[in-house]
Amino acid sequence: MRFKDLSVTHGLRSGFDADQVGNPSLLRSFPLDFLGGLWHLLNFFAPAAGIGLFASAISKLLWLRELKDVSWLRLWLWSAAAAAVVGAIGLLVLGRDGKMATYGAMVLACALTLWWRAFGPGRR
DSSP: OOOSOOSTTTTOOTTOOGGGTTOGGGGGGSOOOHHHHHHHHHHHHHHHHHHHHHHHHHHHHHTTTTTTTSOHHHHHHHHHHHHHHHHHHHHHHHSSSOOHHHHHHHHHHHHHHHHHHHTSTTOO
């Protein structure tokens, strides 16, 4: 089984060299409009919102009696906010988005926040 062309230059627009792929000055060649920036921002925070959504829903289902007084929306907002903050810190520390270490830290932050708001001292 052979693959055709998997080189770095395959798929690049005409006028670029393979040596320029990692060149930060190329970022100025492709300006980002408002809608593109909005989509990038929404897609950056989507994993945090998804982790918070699923973790809050599962915790409400598993501990129905214990969490009957705690609002589902409140659990989701706190856990998604914690995961979003950790995602932004991961971007700053690791230098890029989508690292597995960042996603693991997001899950941990979400779980700790859910514990704090549902069962810990942060419960009201």
